[in-house]
Amino acid sequence: MPVPALIPLYLVVVLLPLTLAWAQGLPSRPLVDDLASGAGFVAFAVILAEFFLIGRFRSVTRRAGSDVVMRAHQLLARTALVLVLVHPFLYVSPMTPPPVWDVTSQTALNYDWAGLWPGIIAWLLLGGLVAMAIARDVSGARYEHWRLLHGLGAVLVAAFGLLHVLRAGRYSADPLLGWVWIAFLALAVGSLLYVYLVAPLFRWRRPWRVTSVTPAAERTWTVTLNPDFEGRVEYKAGQFAWLNIGKGVFSLNENPFSISSAPSAGRDVEFIIKELGDFTNTIGQVRPGTRAWMDGPHGHLTHEGHDDAPGIALIAGGVGIAPLIGILRELAVTADPRPTALLYGNRTEAQIVCREELQNLAEAHGTEVIHVLSETKKGWTGDTGMIDATLLERHFGTKSRRNWLYILCGPPPMLTSVKATLIGLGVPASRILSEQFVYD
Structure with missing residues (x-):
């Protein structure tokens, strides 16, 4: 199913x-009352649909992109909040018991506690x-704790919301x-x-083992995993996976990391992880x-x-090199x-990941490698400053x-700036790929 088809499907649901x-054809009542009910209906349906946007279903994310799905989840949740907030204040009918003849309650609201x-x-x-959710990045809470509370909170909202609409x-x-x-x-x-x-039970049959953890740069490590099962995981260079190391399969201690290895290089999977x-x-x-x-692979x-792209440009900031070095490999x-x-x-120069390997790629594969540092020491001969226009x-x-084809990975401000500059240089937007997981 192509991405455009997902939008009308979502609207239908x-x-x-x-x-x-x-379609019930009940007698009419004040328009604002029906607008209030409609706002509540749409908000509650959106809330229930939100569960599927955070479910890591690859059938959805591989078409729309994991970052697009996450952004849609955030925006739709805020839209539902606005509708829920105004829902009770739109009603104008009196909150009194309806007359005995008004079996459809079109002249009063059901105020039963x-x-x-x-x-x-x-x-x-x-x-x-x-x-x-908005305050997650500044709250200081551990991600696994926040994730558990977020999931439980969503279930409680849905459960109490259902009880409200039915009663x-x-x-x-x-x-x-009601049954819908x-x-x-x-x-x-x-x-x-x-x-x-369910998904952890499937993963339980496909465990991995850490084979090595080696320095890749200052406070940055290359973690190599080997499948502890027959076969291999099929993935594409540049994708990411949710990684759980040293915990039980049902643990919430998992985090997303970009895969930095080349799919054609063998069964091992590598990740470049910064502290x-x-x-x-x-x-x-x-x-x-x-x-x-x-849990993976994910991402596009x-x-x-x-x-059909005549050449490939990779633009990375910091640890954003992880998926791009996988593509180069x-x-x-x-x-x-x-x-x-x-x-x-x-x-700084010490933060350059896999510097020798990048030099080897430049010599063996002909890749043009351009380093730019914002803080330099005497003897640096490369570019200085920021990745700017x-x-x-x-x-x-x-x-x-x-x-x-331009593939970008790095801090959100850098992605926004680089995209705008490339488009200004005449690069078609369809030729620019990026994934952004942090938003203002």
Whole structure:
């Protein structure tokens, strides 16, 4: 299924409850009351659909891209929050018991406490859930703890939300619509159970072992895994995987890392990991033989499928070199004849990852390797400063390089700036690939 087909499918799922409510043909009531109900319907359907966007389903992410799916999850969650917040304040009908003849409650709202309290709890929880997500990077909470709380919070929002629509909803009193809501909730929770219970059971049959942990640069390590099972994992150069080292298969202590090895080089899989957080700060202390689990591959940051590109330019910032060096390695192993160039920015010379290997690639495969440092010492002869418009124009501003494939990986500000500059140089947006997992 192509990416454009996913959008109407999503809209059909989200708007189905609203359509079923409209099809009931109940007597009319004030328009704003129906707008209030519609806002609640759409918000609740979006909340339930959100479970599938965070489920790491490769059938979705390989078409849309993991970063696009994550961004959609964030934006849709905030949209649902806005609809939920305004939902109770749009009603204008009096909150009094309806007359005995008004069996469809078109002249008054159902103010029964049994229906109101679940809605109030869901209303408050959703606001807290979105706030917790927005503040994740500044909260200082360990990722695995945040992930557990986020998942449990989402389940509670969905459960109390369902109880509210079934008890207080005028339209959801219809048995068909009621069962649709129940089925949606079951599917949503089922997707969460798949991620936390079923998928780990599949991984349990395919364990990995750490074979080596070696320095790649200052506070940066190359971790090599070997499959402790028959066969191998098929992946594309530039993709990433969720990695769990030294914990149980059901542990939440897993993090996404780009694969830096070449798929054609053998069964081993390598990751370049920098000491940046709770888990990575001790990555250099991992012993060979440690059991590991891998969920992947994910992502679409790969040169495969772009055979018509006359050349390939890789632009990396810091540890963003990890997936790009995997692509360079694959191009070298497969003897790809196209010209390649790597523009690699770091703060200091000591942070250059796999410097000798990059030099060897330049000599053996003909890759043009351009280093740029923001802090230099005496004796440095390469470029200095940042990866900016001037540097990009100097190396990629020629007409012959406009139709190259450009693959970017690095800090979000760098990605935004580089994309804008390349497009300004005449590079088609379809020729620029990147994955961004941190947003303002």
